[in-house]
Amino acid sequence: MLRSISVLGILGLGMAIVVIGRGIDLSMVALMAVPTALIMTLADSGFGLWFALILGLLFAVAIGLLNGICVAYAEIPALFVTLAVGLGLAGLGQVGILKSDMVPWPDALDPLLWLGGGDVAGVPSSIIVFAVVVVSAWLFLRHTKLGLFIYTIGDNPYGARTTGMPVRPIMVLQYVLAALIAVLAGLVMASSNSLMDTRIYNLSLIYDVILVVVMGGVGLSGGRGGVMSVVVGTLLVGTIINGMTILNLTLDVQNLFKGVVLLIAIALDSILNPRNEETAQQGDI
Known part of the structure; x- marks a missing residue:
């Protein structure tokens, strides 16, 4: 079960960073599928591992920047921005940059096969990758200034701006980090299955990711929750999915x-983490 939900947990960590900063990213599944498939397609076309990987990551960063700039600077609600960007990215993958919906794992990427297709001392490598992302996200959110700024912005954007925090650049950073984490989840999934089915963005996976975040206790009003919330939410959702499958x-x-x-x-989140009159005026997702 842990192996099957490791990708869901990685995506949940990326979503949590955005939600803690009072946003939401509905484009994460498309960001997981399309840039990863692009990396695999380029590598299979003879461009080499590093060129394909760097270009795919840059493409994901560009999409993350688009999300962040539209939300932070154009002040378009994140719900609509990320929904539109996700749909556009999915369409671009279908009619533009990818040859087919199902992209097989190329031999040129075999050095990355251990991400999801190996094990260490009997422990599946996908679980180890999830654990590494958990520790990295915890260190970032709890032990760096940028991480603490994200909590502050999520709790009160106006107050954060008044104290001189670079609110808009940090909001952009949230979406870029979410995009990079989504690509890592895509590489883990593709290496585990030996292919990337880009049609995955048509499934309900994005709702599973939101369910992980909300059930774990990350407040949708921003500024609340953390990495352990995502771990707990991942285990809960994984147990539910596993039980329904059985x-x-x-x-x-x-x-x-x-x-x-x-x-x-x-509904429980709105009761347990209500927005007061001051914070409700800014940053609705």
Whole structure:
């Protein structure tokens, strides 16, 4: 079960960074699929490992910058920006930069195969990668100024701006970090399955990611929660998905159940983490 939910947990960590800063990123699944497939396509076309990897990461950074600039500087609600960018990125992958919906793992990327296709002392490497991302995100959020700034901005953007914090650049940084984490999750998934099915953005995975964040206790109002919240949420959602699979429930029934759970979790979050009159005036997702 841990191996199957490691990708979900990695995506949840990227989403948590954005949500703590009072945002949301609905483009994360497309960011996981398309840049990863682009890296695999370039490597298979003879461009080499490092060129393909750097170009794919730069492409993801560009998408993250687009999200962040639209949210931070154009002040468009993050919900609509990331939804539109995710749909556009998915369409670009289908009609532009990718040859097919299913991209096989190329031999040129075999040095990265250990990300999801290996193990260390019997422990699947995908779990180890998840653990490394957990520690890195914890160190970033709790032991760096930028991480603490994200909490402050999520709690009160106006107050953070008044104290002289670079609020808009930090908001952009959140989306760039989420994009890079999404690509890492994509590489883990692709190396584990030996292919990347870009049609994954048509599934309900993005709602599973949000469910991980909300069930773990990361407040949608911003400024609350942390890395351990995501770990707990990942284990809870993984247990739910595993249980429904064992019960042989159909996909429609599973989606219905997860939707109800997500609705209840959001309602509880609004009760446990209410926005006061001051903070409710700025930064709604």
